[in-house]
Amino acid sequence: MVGTPVLFVAIPLLAAFLIPLFGMIWKESVRVIPGIVLAYLLVLAINLMNYVMVNGPIVEVIAGWAPPLGINLVFSAFSGFLVTLMVFLGLIVWMYSYRFKRNVDFEPAKKYFLLLMMLITGSVGMVLTGDIFNLFVFIEITSISAYALTAFYTGRDSAEASFKYLMLGSLASAFLLIAIMIIYSQLGTLNMADIGSKMHLMKPAYKIMAIIFLFTALGIEAEIFPLNGWAPDAYAEAPGPVGAAFAGIVVKAAIYASIRIIYTLFDLSGAYDLLIVIGMITLIVAETAAIRQEKLKRMLAYSSIGQMGLVMVAFGMGTEEGVFAALFLMFNHAIIKSLLFLSGSYLVYNSKDKLIKEVNGIGKFLPITSFLFVLGSFAIVGLPPFAGFWSKLSVLTAAADSNMLLIIALVLIVSIIEVVYYMRVVNRIYFFKKDESVSTQRPTLNALIAMITLGAIVLIVGFYPDAVTGFLHRASADLMDKAGYINDVLTLN
Amino acid sequence: MKKFVVILLLAVMGYYISITFFDIGFGDSHLVEGVVPVKDAYLNETVNSLNVANTVTSIVVNFRGFDTLGEVTVLFLAVTALGGILYKKRHQAGERSVLFSASKVVTSGSKLLFPAIVLLGAYVFIHGHLSPGGGFQGGVIIATGFLLMLLAYENFTVGHNTLSVIESLAGITFAGVGIWGLIYGGSFLENFLPVGTLNDLFSGGVIPIIYIAVGFKVAAELTGVIYTVLHEKG
Amino acid sequence: MIGAAVYSIRQKDLLYATIATGIISLVLSVLFYLLQAPDVALTEAAIGVALTTIIFIITIRNTVRYEDEHDNKEKFKSGVK
Amino acid sequence: MEDTLFKILDYGVYGTAVLVILIGLYGALVKRSLLKIVIGLSIIDSGINLLLVAIGYLKGGTAPIFSPGYLDNPKIMVDPIPQALVLTAIVIGFGVTAVALALVIRLYRHHGTLHIDEIRNLKW
Amino acid sequence: METIFLIFILFLGGAIVTWMAGKLGNIVQDILFLATILVPSYLFYTNVATGYAIDFNVGGIELSWGINAFGWLFSLIVLGLGAFAAFYAVSFMKGKERRGAFYLNFILSIMAMLGILMSQDLISFFIFWEIMTWSSYIMVVYNGNDVQRIGIKYFVFSAIGAYAMLMAIVLIKSMTGSFMIESLISSYTSFSYDMQILIPVLLLTGFGVKAAIMPLHVWAPGAYSNAPMAYTSIFSGSLSKMGIYGMVIVFTTMLSYVPEGVWFRGVVAWLGGFTAVFGTLWAIKQDDAKKLLAYSSVAQLGYIIVGVAIGTPLAMMAGLFLAVMHAIFKGTLFMVVGAIERQTGTSNFTEVTGLIRKMPWTFVAALMSIIALAGIPPLGGFVGKWMLYESLITSDHYLLVIVIFFSSTAAFLYCYKFLFGFFLGQEEEEWAHVKEAPALMVVPMVILAGLTFLLGTYPGIILKPIANGMQTLGYGMTQGQLWDTSIILNEWGNQVVLQPILYAILGIFVFFVIFVTIKGYKNTRYVTTKDISSSGEVPLAHENLTFSQGFFQPFLRAVEPAMRRQIDKYYTAIANGLESLFDFTRRIYTGNGQTYAIFVIVFVVILLIFKNSIFG
DSSP, X not given: OOOOXXXXXXXXXXXXXXXXXXXXXXXXXXXXXXXXXXXXXXXXXXXXXXXXXXXXXXXXXXXXXXXXXXXXXXXXXHHHHHHHHHHHHHHXXXXXXXXXXXXXXXXXXXXXXXXXXXXXXXHHHHHHBOBHHHHHHHHHHHHHHHHHHHTOOSSSTHHHXXXXXXXXXXXXXXXXXXXXXXXXXXXXXXBHHHHHHHGGGSXXXXXXXXXXXXXXXXXHHTTOGGGXXXXXXXXXXXXXXXXXXXXXXXXXXXXXXXXXXXXXXOOOTHHHHHHHHHHHHHHHHHHHHHHTOOBHHHHHHHHHHHXXXXXXXXXXXXXXXXXXXXXXXXXXXXXXXXXXXXXXXXXXXXXXXXXXXXXXXXXGTSHHHHHHHHHHHHHHTTOTTSHHHHHHHHHHHHHHHTTOHHHHHHHHHHHHHHHHHHHHHHHHXXXXXXXXXXXXXXXXXXXXXXXXXXXXXXXHHHHOTHHHHHHHHHHHHHHHOHHHHHHHHHTOO | OHHHHHHHHHHHXXXXXXXXXXXXXXXXXXXXXXXXXXXHHHXXXXXXXXXXSBHHHIIIIIITHHHHHHHHHHHHHXXXXXXXXXXXXXXXXXXXOOXXXXXXXXXXXXXXXXXXXXXXXXXXXXXXXXXSOOHHHHHHHHHHHHHHHHHHOTTOOOOHHHHHHHHHHHHHHHHXXXXXXXXXXXXXXXXXXXXXXXXXXXXXXXXXXXXXXXXXXXXXXXXXXXXXXXXXXX | OHHHHHHHHHOSBHHHHHHHHHHHHHHHHHHXXXXXXXXXXXXXXXXXXXXXXXXXXXXXXXXXXXXXXXXXXXXXXXXXX | OHHHHHHHHHHHHHHHHHHHHHHHXXXXXXXXXXXXXXXXXXXXXXXXHHHHHHHHOOTTOBOSBXXXXXXXXXXXXXXXXXXXXXXXXXXXXXXXXXXXXXXXXXXXHHHSOOBTTTOOOSOO | OOHHHHHHHHXXXXXXXXXXXXXXXXXXXXXXXXXXXXXXXXXXXXXXXXXXXXXXXXXXXXXXXXXXXXXXXXXXXXXXXXXXXXXXXXXXXXXXXXXXXXXXXXXXXXXXXXXXXXXXXXXXXXXXXXXXXXXXXXXHTTTOSSIIIIIHHHHHHHHHHHHHHHHHXXXXXXXXXXXXXXXXXXXXXXXXXXXXXXXXXXXXXXXXXXXXXXXXXXXXXHHHHHSOHHHHHHIIIIIHHHHHHHHHHIXXXXXXXXXXXXXXXXXXXXXXXXXXXXXXXXXXXXXXXXXXXXXXXXXXXXXHHHHHHHXXXXXXXXXXXXXXXXXXXXXXXXXXXXXXXXXXXXXXXXXXXXXXXXXXXXXXXXXXXXXXXHTOTTSHHHHHHHHHHHHHHHTTOHHHHHHHHHHHHHHHHHHHHHHHHHHSSOOOGGGTTOOOOOHHHHHHHHHHHHHXXXXXXXXXXXXXXXXXXXXXXTOOOOTTTTSTTOSTTGGGOSSOOHHHHHHHHHHHHHHHHXXXXXXXXHHOOOOOTTOOTTSSSOOOTTOOSSTTTTTTHHHHHHHHHHHHSOHHHHHHHHHHHHHHHHHXXXXXXXXXXXXXXXXXXXXXXXXXXXXXXXXX
């Protein structure tokens, strides 16, 4: 073992405190240090992942107190997989945003990279932590970074988006605290594994109250339907790479948290059905809202919400296949939607309103970026042989195995809607006349490398899904193994 | 119309929350039978193995020190976020909006009070492990001291760089102590100093060190928050 | 405390409303003290009463003072500020 | 004296806390001024904090501090964990409020008003 | 390495290399393109034995690739026509934009179709199916005309079909535990009744879209006419046959074993019949050659579907024979239109006339294919149609015979229109400069046209693989019973009597042509366009003096009531309605943060109120 999970939080924090100091000495360091940190974390994540695949989960205690007392971090196949994914995407986003906008002053640049790093750290913390209040703290870290990053551009309506996000985020934290209180008042512990092992002792009424508030709170972060008013605005107004980070990192962490809670903490079977219903509604509403969008990023945002709905549906099946499908979907969505956001940002780089019609005929001027966007579109609607197909297939297979005919039919119908709006954009990119007044912006080299990396992953996974399915199977088995999780955490000395 | 709907919704929600909590009960042990609460272990360990008088402190700094680290980060991020959100291209340091042009009484009063407040704050966070109070409280008190000065004196400026250096150093101390613990004790934030005797100033291992760092950090951060907002002309 | 809360929500003058929230925090910190939570009481007193109120006031100073925008302009016109 | 006080506190604390939360929510959901909304949010925070501390309270308990010279019995101390949590929650709440107010200032700068119906450029 | 893998790797790698090779010069790109089509095809025919399959594992899913005799039959259509079309395309694409993308998608389509034929499991089948769909989609929108309407329509219908298929696939997987086609076939009879109905319906929907069966055909005219003609020849010729391929498998392997199969066959056959009739009628109405051929394709596919759906050995044979023939002659015809369009710049035959002297070879190709299409002996179409009629009569589908016969007769009208409009009629000044298309375009057309003749006179060449293919589908030995002993006169004993008869007909035909020509030339008087002495009326200035304008008005007036209600309109109305509905859903997001917060509270309250029924 080359490191311990706590470094995922400690190193970025240390770096975050160091950046202002270094920034006084060498201005470029504010951009460089987060990259170095993320690269290190990626190496660490891969190392730990290798270790975990062989030796089973790593449970790390903090401050030397064995789990029910101290806070613990769990780096299992499931959480480790997500952490690796997040850190990787974080690195990609960092690489992309390095010099994304030229002529950015020192102060905003410093803040941007600092907040971006903390956004990733917060999300990673949400995934790693094994303590429910610690989860709350990490959610807040993520949220505050997210508010600030959403409002990063001063010229736009970004503050409005950020304010909406903040309103809902505050409600989320209030609900989360209420739920934590209910659980704590009954079980006297905050450790997730401990709660999970004692949950059957709790009165059903309290259990239900707690899960309702927890689910709502995490649902706000995870963009499920009636709670996701902030999401389209935030995605659309945040800087392009941040949109990618939201779709690829933050939401994934929120989904992880809600799933961990439903699978490990509670033993309510109704929660699974609720997941399916809510996920389905989210999927339908989001995709139907996306088809009529006029702004590119808003469209991508709604599409992202819809995909999250599908992930919820897959998790709601409650079978190992369903979990596998959901994880595959999350992986693909993280990669592909990031690719779409990153390349899409360059397609509408100079435009003020970011309208879809401004991408008309841009394929000739930005060939690689456009190609990558189209690749992403094809992949996300699930056309083989790209990555998205395998996850869609696994979702449907899992649904068929659970005998959910209606779900299959609805998912497929909604997919048709998805096809329509993505293909409309693809058509515009390649087969329309370019509007003369729209000026294009060539991507920087580092942005190009970032996007091509993602594109390559889309292709590799598309042609050779075995590259990830092994990890995913381990991860899904890990999530299903509730007793194992509890045992791993609680028997630690 | 909208008001009534909202009131109705809130009434329903309030009803369910209240009955849950009334049912849980106030002021007595409401734990499920057969569950050993963590707090007993905390109380015992605090006094027996950490030799810290204030259990809240020991929890905040040691048992759940990770939360505190996160919380300090939240504040740090809030300051950064404020700066980012309110950033304007031509930011002039001297420009500020004053709330009141303070009278003589206020200014001289503040001048007198300021050292006292800072001292009180320092006392509070140094004795965090012994008596009520600690890093947050002390830090906040110091920040109020600065607030007073900022309000009273039109030209009272706090060096932005100074603030951020203090903040960074304090943060590094916290995280550094944590990593030191990881290297020496085997886990992050683990205590690696002798715990001393109960109710001594030098007891509780790393707790005072961390709390002092937290105190400085919180003070610097809150001052930073006020400073940023105050220097913002609408 | 409830009274203060209601007042702060109903009051159109945001400055008074803010001060009412300060009062809420004050009462809250007393309650914390009674509930045997001196640490929390201390924090709440410092943060809730002093800092939150102050930044609210600064914000009001930087933006508008009255909830009703129309009201705001009227007051400004008549010179009552 | 103390007894009656505790009687009032008994269920009143929960009631007060829930009511404060609801009042705050009402403010956040109905009031049209952004500042009012932020005030509402901070009132919600207050209510939540009160609820949290109340959960940890033990009748006749003492503060969880071992003072020199007293024979402290951990059995009658109030639960220190919720207090620790509240400490964190208060500070976090302050941070969020500060960010919210900064956003309010930004919005005012941008729109010249704080009326929420006028700040709806992003929709559909 | 396995040859099968090598074939696909060559296809894929070749496609990408060709795509990228635009910078190296056009010649290099062309050669790469041709090599990418021809080399794997050669490998396929030389090294891949029928009945051989390899199994492998991707993403935890068992896949199997191989070819059986039935697939081999279709591979003739795909690779044979593909090779001809490829040569044609090289010339067709000279000097056009985005050649790389064209070649890429062309190769991918060929690869995907071969892949479909080689898939022994449903997943690779679906993957190749989708690759085929999107590569053809890109071709449909390639010209950039009206892409949002035609392109999206094509893609939506394809997606409906594909997703119906996907749903069937996952259901099959959940019931049989495997994606293998074999296991589906072997366990189909043990499915529950609902599934026995649902799965064929879904699969047939999927295949029906590609085969442009009646209510699902609306994408076809636009898509066929919008794609570059070099591609449309394989689009209409081979790609649509993939739908037929799938349908045949469904009918023969699944529906033969259950009593409900009869109903399916009847319904699908009638749908095919209607498709044939209406396709023909719409084709007559068109003034644009591409549209005409597109509708004609729809109609022809209708015949094939009828044959396949009836499913008696003779009918199946007829359907498959027609499928092969259709690929050949429709491929040729689209090439002809492409050549004309390339040389004149338009494909509208109210504008272009009298090309017979300018483009004689093109005319020959067009003539032969038209004759084949119309089903006149001795060319290929005749044999197929004869078999179809005979099979319908022997299986007592008299009504259907009438329908088919009507459609087949009406087809003469558009055949004539096509031939006349472009090639006959007066030569106009405007087209005086038109030259014959380049050799690389003409040669494939003429060879293909020649094939129609060859297969018309020696149908056994293709009937043998068809019979082999049918054997793998579970039909008995048909050789010696059906085709070897002539289809037409099968009670005459065990000898091939078709060819003498055909030769006799051919002789008569040739004689007639010579006779008419000689006689005609004697009396022909060349007139200029302005010479209107032979006509009773003075034409208006803008009126073209060919007869191609307002062709068949009386006939069209007669059938108009049947054609007024276009299914297309209903689909458009549905689509528009849905879009308005969706516009409403997005208004949920009002832009007001408070509303969103109220949603949250509403959500919580709903959960709280129904908590007992939700969490129970």
